[in-house]
Amino acid sequence: MAEEKQYPNYSPGLEGVVAGVSKIARVDPEKQVLVYRGYDATELARKASFEEVAHLLVVGHLPSQAEYRTFTSKLRECAALPKEVVTILRTLPKKTHPMDALRTAISCLSGSDPDLDDLSHDANLRKAMRLMGVVPSVVAASWRILQGQEPIPADPKLSLAANFLFMLQGKAPDALTERVFNASLILYAEHGFNASTFACRVTASTLADIYCSVVAGIGTLKGSLHGGANEAAMETMLSIGNPAKAEKYVLDAIARKDKLMGFGHRVYKKGDSRVPTLKTLGKEYAQAKGDLSWYEMADTMERVMVREKNIYPNVDLPSAWIYYQMGIPIPLYTPIFAVARMSGWTAHVIEQLDHNRLIRPSSIYEGPALQPYVPLAERS
Numbered sequence: 001m002a003e004e005k006q007y008p009n010y011s012p013g014l015e016g017v018v019a020g021v022s023k024i025a026r027v028d029p030e031k032q033v034l035v036y037r038g039y040d041a042t043e044l045a046r047k048a049s050f051e052e053v054a055h056l057l058v059v060g061h062l063p064s065q066a067e068y069r070t071f072t073s074k075l076r077e078c079a080a081l082p083k084e085v086v087t088i089l090r091t092l093p094k095k096t097h098p099m100d101a102l103r104t105a106i107s108c109l110s111g112s113d114p115d116l117d118d119l120s121h122d123a124n125l126r127k128a129m130r131l132m133g134v135v136p137s138v139v140a141a142s143w144r145i146l147q148g149q150e151p152i153p154a155d156p157k158l159s160l161a162a163n164f165l166f167m168l169q170g171k172a173p174d175a176l177t178e179r180v181f182n183a184s185l186i187l188y189a190e191h192g193f194n195a196s197t198f199a200c201r202v203t204a205s206t207l208a209d210i211y212c213s214v215v216a217g218i219g220t221l222k223g224s225l226h227g228g229a230n231e232a233a234m235e236t237m238l239s240i241g242n243p244a245k246a247e248k249y250v251l252d253a254i255a256r257k258d259k260l261m262g263f264g265h266r267v268y269k270k271g272d273s274r275v276p277t278l279k280t281l282g283k284e285y286a287q288a289k290g291d292l293s294w295y296e297m298a299d300t301m302e303r304v305m306v307r308e309k310n311i312y313p314n315v316d317l318p319s320a321w322i323y324y325q326m327g328i329p330i331p332l333y334t335p336i337f338a339v340a341r342m343s344g345w346t347a348h349v350i351e352q353l354d355h356n357r358l359i360r361p362s363s364i365y366e367g368p369a370l371q372p373y374v375p376l377a378e379r380s
């Protein structure tokens, strides 16, 4: 491949470019810290409910008890799936990936939102609540419908984390499963100007509605360099098959210069702030389930990648094997990331529209010099 030309003021992949000002999240790659509006995300993951964190991100502060009750009941009200969405999900080809089903369902939902074209702060907040409330139902129902099963309505007594698993699996999770799944949602909720969030902000900056923004986010998240990595990481672990084979597999992959999904990060070069917490919770979960093999495999992969390449796992590695042990089908791992990230995306759309300026960068032209047009009839 020809070497790329260097240009002043150009950073491929926008690496290191500051593209906005935000009060939502701070990532400190040196200290491996992720902060949501002043709170350590890993502390929130261990102690808070996903709903509290969603309120923190979207509304701007941790809820009081009264605010929490109102917020959670609003999310529960929004969990019911409109008939049109169920009908559309039933018409999708059975091979549709659940991320594509999610993208389609969100587009369908926009038509019935009474606030669609109202871009005021309050209307955006109402739309964010509707989206956060409905997205777990969409993901669970789409999977069941694609498998030829009937959707299961939400249980208003359950938390958002437990409800998702209930709507998917038909039974409420035990307390440990709920706690670990809740923590994974919190750690997936927000991460600054990552690719999908940036896509949401770019779309919002044109004054398109919030549904257009989050559809852009869903499409961007699907790629394997971003959210799709958790599904790809689990496929890799399944092809390794056994912790004893992990070291050789990784060494061979390095020799072939293959990328290992679930490793590396654009921002963190010394380790992903979210991994130690999720790994510890995952180990606790694996011990309780009596099967440490996936934990051990991931741990060996990590040891070899750090030793040989100084490349650390990202959050998609522990989430992949934890979800697998929870019996969650692999094609749902990226949609689950979207369920969580809906809070971050909508928080960013609201912030973008509160201080909007069209996002429109420039590019360097490397095409042909100016030349005269030759009419078609004169071209051979």
Ligand code: COA
Binding pocket: 013, 224, 225, 226, 227, 229, 258, 259, 260, 261, 262, 263, 264, 265, 266, 267, 311, 314, 315, 316
């Ligand atoms: N496996 C093997 N090598 C990797 C790697 C991985 N997962 N991630 C990065 N590297 C290597 C690259 O091959 C490159 O090596 P080189 O300099 O010898 O060519 C070097 O590390 C820098 O990688 P690069 O892809 O340029 O860094 P980036 O900042 O653009 O990449 C990612 C960030 C996330 C795109 C990259 O780490 C990746 O593709 N990871 C796998 C996908 C993934 O897990 N995504 C989820 C991110 S949360």
